[in-house]
Structures are given as C-alpha cells and as structure tokens.
Amino acid sequence: MKGCWHKFKSYWKQLPIEGRGSIAVCIPLICLIGTVVAYTVLRQRMVESQNYVDHTNEVLNQSKGSLISILNAETGVRGYFIGRDKALLESYNLALKTLNPTLLGLEQLVKENPVQLQRARLLTQVANYRMNLLRQSVSRVNAGESGTAEVTRARLLNGKQAMDRFRQVISEFEAEEYRLLDLRIRDLQQQQQLNADAMWCGIAIGIIGTILAIRILQELATELRERDIRLRESRNQVEAIVGNIVDGVMVIDPKGKIESFNYAAVKMFGYQPNEVMGWHWRQLLDREAEDTRKLLDYEPDLISKAPPIGQIWQAMGQRKNGELFPIEVSMNSIAFDDDRIAIVRDITDRQQTAAKLQAKAIELAQLNNSLNASNYSLRQTNSELDRFAYITAHDLKAPLRAIASLSEWVEEDLGDSMSEETRSQMQLLRRRVYRMQALLNSLLEYSRAGRTQSPIVTVDVGRSIEKIIQTLAPPDTFSIHITTPMPTFDTRWRPLEQVLTHLIDNAIRHHPTKAGIVEISAIDLGDRYEFSIFDNGDGIEPQFQTRIYTIFQTLKARDLQENIGAGLAIVKKIVTSEGGTIELESMPGKGAIFRFTWLKQPLTIDASTTSPEPRSKTSC
The missing domain is CATH 1.10.287 (Helix Hairpins)
Structure with a gap:
C-alpha cells in the first residue's frame, strides 16, 4: 500500500502545474455534479415509488367504489320492492350508469398485473350477474308479479349468494392491493431515506472535495513560489556563468535587440556593453558574406521560435575596428521572458x-x-x-x-x-x-x-601435434605427453605447424639419451595462447641462450653432431611475424622449456611483404 502511495505521489509531482490546478478546480465541480446526478436519480426513483403508491390507492378507491355502487343499488331495489316508490331506485339507476365504467377503469389500472387483472375481470362478471338479478327484480315489481313465499325466498337466496361471491372476490382483490400498497409504501420510505442520505453524503463529499481542492491549490501556490525563487537563483547563476564563459554571449529580446553583452563578447567585437545595448544583433555581422546571408534569411524564425537543438550557423563577424573574422552562432532553445541567448564563438584559429x-x-x-x-x-x-x-x-x-x-x-x-x-x-x-x-x-x-601467405583454417592443435609426432617418429623409448587440453581455433596452420615441428624435433634430436621425456602444454591468456615444450635433456648454458636464435649457430661442432642450426632462427622469425613472443627457460642438467605465444586473431599480413605459399617442398 505504501508503495502504491509513493508511486502516486511521484506521478502527481510529475504532472505540470496547469494540470494539477485543473484537477484541483475539477474536484469540487465533480463532487457537485455527482451530487446533483445522484439526487436526480434518487428523486426520480422516489417519484416512481410515490406514483406506485398513488396508483395502488386509486385501485383501492375504484374497488371500494364498485362495492358501494352495488350495495347502494341493492338497497334501492329492496326499498322499491317494499314501498313501490320509484324515487328509491335513484341509487340503482346511478349504479347502472357508473358501475361498468368503474369496473373497466379498474381493469385498466391493473392490466400490468396479470393476477389482479384476472380478479378484476371476475369481479366484473360477478357484478354484472348481480346487477342482472336486480334488474329482473325491478322488472317483476314493475309488472306487478308476486310469487309464492318459496319463490321469493329462493330469489332472495340467489341474490345473497351473488352478493357474497362479489364480496369474496373484491376482498381477495383488495387484500392483494393492500399487500402491494404496503410494499410500495416501504419502498417509498426507503427511497426517501436513501435520498436524504445521498444528500448528506453529497454535502460531505462536496465539503471534502472543496477542502482537498483548497489544499492542492495551497500546495501549488507554495510550489510556484519556490519555483519562482529557484528560477531567480537559476537566472542569477546563468548570468554569473555567462559573465565568465569563454564564448561571446548575448541576450536578445524578441525584436532582436541586444539586452546584455558578456566580457568575452566585449573582447571579441571590441565594443563595450553600453555601446551595443539596444542595437540589433545583425549590426555585429558582415551582411555581405554568403554565410551571413544564410543566417539572416533564417533569422526571423530563429528569434520568434525555439531553434533546433544543436543547430549552429557560420557567419562573418565585424569588430569595432572594421576587421572581419569567422564566427559560429547558436541560439539556445530555452527562453527567459521570451528572450534568447545567442552564443558566438570566434573560429579564426580553428x-x-x-x-x-x-x-x-x-x-x-x-x-x-x-x-x-x-x-x-x-x-x-x-x-x-x-x-x-x-x-x-x-x-x-x-x-x-x-x-x-x-x-x-x-x-x-x-x-x-x-x-x-x-x-x-x-x-x-x-x-x-x-x-x-x-x-x-x-x-x-x-x-x-x-612471409608466406598461408590460409586461415580451423585448427585442432591436439590432433595436429599427434600427427607431427607420428611424422617425426621418435624412438619407442621416448615419452612425449600432451599435459593439458589443446585449443581449437582459427589461425594460419602452416606457420604454427613449422614452429611446433622444429621445437619438438629439437627436443628429440638433442636429447642425450633415447629415453627422454617431452611434455607439451598450452594456457589461455585472453587474446592469445601460450604453448610450452619441455624436455628433460642437458639444458642450455645461460651464455648460449641468446645465440641459439642466430641462423647456422650450433652449440656443438657439426662433426660431433650433425646439425644445421637454423631451426630456432626460423621459429623465432615465424613467431615474431605472427605477433607472438618466444622465450627459453633452462638450467644446465635440468632440461629446457621453450614458451611461445600465438594470437587467437591472426594479424593482417601486408601482401607486399609476403610470397605465395609453395604447393610442395622442393627436394634436391
């Protein structure tokens, strides 16, 4: 959670001040709009709930009205039956006019409720049936018919059953409506309570949003003050730097007039600051020079808009004494109060x-x-x-x-x-x-x-040394060991083969016995390999160790041991030409170790100093 908060604060600080200020203004506005929208929605729902309640009350009033109409009609008919006074049929006649419209209106009111609609239609049927019975009774009275007591009792019983059925149906109908009314009244109360709560929440959120907006605006005001202080300090630093910079620096207003002139510009052009203040900076240029004309063609945009970063123009400047000299001019892309900083450099020496x-x-x-x-x-x-x-x-x-x-x-x-x-x-x-x-x-x-142009191939040095040993065919009593893994790399194999052949051959031929030991090893030195050939022979005296690389130099007389004395000279010449070194470590009686280095990346040999590799050795 803290990490998210720190990320939010970091992102908030990165927003521009205009953006943060807009957000601060929008917060209370959003709260107000949210409150109005919530109130409107809740108010609409409350109105809908009230309409449902009013609708249910109207249904109940209609059902009660229909019941009252039938009761009044029944009372009027009974009075007329007893008193034979047509004035008593007024309620009956009124029921004939109003009952059907009332029942039809009731059906219209409950048409969205299929169960109640069915009950309303049943209510209409029972009411019409009862009214038909009453109509028949009135007709018999008007006709002067009088039946027996049993017939009269049956007619009264039939009317009573019809009326009881009507009361039963209307009771069920009104019971359901009262249930719906209770539900809708409770929903209305909930909506009213929710509306009141939403109003209070909206007021609270509005207050919080206003406080937050005020807090943000206060922080922005503080930041603007601090930024203004830093800007003034930065401007002072820039002015101090400009005053001591080695290039000429001029501050130019939007009209191209000079506002400041540093010491380097004074030395460069020969004018004092008070002499050039208010001049157009073009007055310091030679307008006839081609480079200057190119600069002046671009000059309006250069002053009015931020120039491309790193854009430099060459021109000819003119000193106070009339001397012309080449300069470079660049305009910075940072404006101070719409001013531009022009940097001028004298490029005469360059x-x-x-x-x-x-x-x-x-x-x-x-x-x-x-x-x-x-x-x-x-x-x-x-x-x-x-x-x-x-x-x-x-x-x-x-x-x-x-x-x-x-x-x-x-x-x-x-x-x-x-x-x-x-x-x-x-x-x-x-x-x-x-x-x-x-x-x-x-x-x-x-x-x-x-000097031989040998091709570069991939060489498995270990297998190649084994072939060299087989070619030299040392005595069976001679022991030759490869003590470390040999590398495989791309190089000129022919020169490397010559070096290894001469050194291994020397170790075998100059050994005082036929049961000598030769050990061959290699180590990786990063950009090169170091190969070592050790033998346990007589070794070489220190005073002779520098002579062995001279061609035709031998340590023993040729009559005592047949030897040309060219092998080590050839070895050194090849190793040196391939960018390597060779050295000898030996003590008399303790054998000798020849170490030479070989580059992993072969040198590029100048074709002017090389000759093609012979296809085969010439034997004569």
Whole structure:
C-alpha cells in the first residue's frame, strides 16, 4: 500500500502545474455534479415509488367504489320492492350508469398485473350477474308479479349468494392491493431515506472535495513560489556563468535587440556593453558574406521560435575596428521572458588549423602515393628474391647431387681396390654434400619464414601435434605427453605447424639419451595462447641462450653432431611475424622449456611483404 502511495505521489509531482490546478478546480465541480446526478436519480426513483403508491390507492378507491355502487343499488331495489316508490331506485339507476365504467377503469389500472387483472375481470362478471338479478327484480315489481313465499325466498337466496361471491372476490382483490400498497409504501420510505442520505453524503463529499481542492491549490501556490525563487537563483547563476564563459554571449529580446553583452563578447567585437545595448544583433555581422546571408534569411524564425537543438550557423563577424573574422552562432532553445541567448564563438584559429590540416592531408596523400609505389617496388623485389632463392638453391643443389653421385660411382668402380682411407674420404665428401644441401634448404626456408601467405583454417592443435609426432617418429623409448587440453581455433596452420615441428624435433634430436621425456602444454591468456615444450635433456648454458636464435649457430661442432642450426632462427622469425613472443627457460642438467605465444586473431599480413605459399617442398 505504501508503495502504491509513493508511486502516486511521484506521478502527481510529475504532472505540470496547469494540470494539477485543473484537477484541483475539477474536484469540487465533480463532487457537485455527482451530487446533483445522484439526487436526480434518487428523486426520480422516489417519484416512481410515490406514483406506485398513488396508483395502488386509486385501485383501492375504484374497488371500494364498485362495492358501494352495488350495495347502494341493492338497497334501492329492496326499498322499491317494499314501498313501490320509484324515487328509491335513484341509487340503482346511478349504479347502472357508473358501475361498468368503474369496473373497466379498474381493469385498466391493473392490466400490468396479470393476477389482479384476472380478479378484476371476475369481479366484473360477478357484478354484472348481480346487477342482472336486480334488474329482473325491478322488472317483476314493475309488472306487478308476486310469487309464492318459496319463490321469493329462493330469489332472495340467489341474490345473497351473488352478493357474497362479489364480496369474496373484491376482498381477495383488495387484500392483494393492500399487500402491494404496503410494499410500495416501504419502498417509498426507503427511497426517501436513501435520498436524504445521498444528500448528506453529497454535502460531505462536496465539503471534502472543496477542502482537498483548497489544499492542492495551497500546495501549488507554495510550489510556484519556490519555483519562482529557484528560477531567480537559476537566472542569477546563468548570468554569473555567462559573465565568465569563454564564448561571446548575448541576450536578445524578441525584436532582436541586444539586452546584455558578456566580457568575452566585449573582447571579441571590441565594443563595450553600453555601446551595443539596444542595437540589433545583425549590426555585429558582415551582411555581405554568403554565410551571413544564410543566417539572416533564417533569422526571423530563429528569434520568434525555439531553434533546433544543436543547430549552429557560420557567419562573418565585424569588430569595432572594421576587421572581419569567422564566427559560429547558436541560439539556445530555452527562453527567459521570451528572450534568447545567442552564443558566438570566434573560429579564426580553428579555420587556420583546418587549413593546416588540409595541407597535411595533401602531404600525407602524396606520401601515401609514394608509399604505395614503394610497396609495389618491394613486392617486385620480394618476388625477384623468391625466384632468385629458388633458382639459386636449385642450381646449387644440382652440382651437389652430381658430386654425391660421382663419389658413389667412383667408389663402385674402384671397388675393393679402394683403400679404407679413400673410402672414408668419399663418405666424408658425401656428408659434406648432404650438409650443404641441408644448409641450402634451411636458408630457403628461413628466407620464406613469416612471409608466406598461408590460409586461415580451423585448427585442432591436439590432433595436429599427434600427427607431427607420428611424422617425426621418435624412438619407442621416448615419452612425449600432451599435459593439458589443446585449443581449437582459427589461425594460419602452416606457420604454427613449422614452429611446433622444429621445437619438438629439437627436443628429440638433442636429447642425450633415447629415453627422454617431452611434455607439451598450452594456457589461455585472453587474446592469445601460450604453448610450452619441455624436455628433460642437458639444458642450455645461460651464455648460449641468446645465440641459439642466430641462423647456422650450433652449440656443438657439426662433426660431433650433425646439425644445421637454423631451426630456432626460423621459429623465432615465424613467431615474431605472427605477433607472438618466444622465450627459453633452462638450467644446465635440468632440461629446457621453450614458451611461445600465438594470437587467437591472426594479424593482417601486408601482401607486399609476403610470397605465395609453395604447393610442395622442393627436394634436391
């Protein structure tokens, strides 16, 4: 209940003062109209109840009248029978004239009540029957007929039974009417009481409504006074702000004349406030400028109506010394006593800055054209370098293959006549040839690392590492474990495959035993993944940890361990080109951990610095 009351108060406070005042005036008016309507309705019902009572009384009067008419007719006929004086038939003759109209009127009065209507019709039949008996008696008296005592007694008995039947029917009829009369009198009394209660309630509601209206009007008067105070304070604050704002501010009356001029406007135009008071604000503009003419065309609406919020016009202002300068003008949509606040800003510095920016934009466009030309030249150079590297590697590999083949042929031709020393020299020659071939392949792979246009595909890293391990075919005694779930994401698979292959291959080949352990793991760093390859080999001395990423650098002599020394250099180049980092954590005798990061969202590689991915490796 309290929540509903708070909601109502909040909604009431949100209504405009005009609306609340109208409601306050309407409350007593509504109470008055409600009271009048209620009184009218209840009065109408009371009149209807009174009409019902009057109607029932009229029915009773008619029924009594019919009974009296028959009784008078019977009395007159008996007197005439005894005294033979026709003057005694006056009541009988009157009954003949009035009884039927009375009974017909009674039927009309009760026609809405089927039961009473039936009784009224029966009453009419019995009354007519009795009147016929009386008419026969009068006729016999007029004719001078006299019957025996028994006949006379039978006639009297028949008349008495007819009269008793009439009394019985009329008693039932009047009993029902008296019952209806009682009900209608009680309904009339209830309506009268209800009408009186409604009048008192209407008076009470009217008094309450009037008190409520007075209370609301008092609250509105208090709110208007408080609002007027706040408005004056707000106006004072606005005037204080206007006096210290960095833009020029003018208060303009509905005719466009200047009423106030702040300090910033004084500095901007060079006029003192007392010099421009009463001027039309157009006198501060250069009317010949095109932007100014556009503003002046709109100016009548700008002063008379609230301008669009945020609408700004450019124009040319004119200082006291005649100097012209560009300005921006805006009119606020809040009026103080129909006045408008015009805000004027000097945009000379901004236009100068815009001109400088335009010059810089032109210069940047020229530089961009130059850069595009350089990129095109770079693409051409890269293409030529790729062709040169491929041709060079192919042309160098061909003599090397020939040397290896010649050494085998020589060894086959000499057969058993070749000394062991010569045979050893031939084998050393072939090893040097194979090393040279590996150096050329590594050099070609290094030159292409990070510049190959590899498509972006969805990669299941776990399954891919399993395929890499199968390809490397480590000894059965070697243990390689994937210790954490590997991610599946969209990336360039070929470069990632090269990095993982080189690092896992290094861990296997450089392990001092055939029963080493390699552990591969990955963690999610938000926008990238960090992969780790751990091996429990000999580790790397701290002084050598920076040299391992240099191409063709090896930690052991190549005669002791066949190794080109290009794998880690290729790895670092690929990881760096893909926006990642690589680091080594190692202590001698405790193995080594290579950690590298790989972006979830691949970098956009400039086509000018890349070359198409080769369809297949060239083996020579």
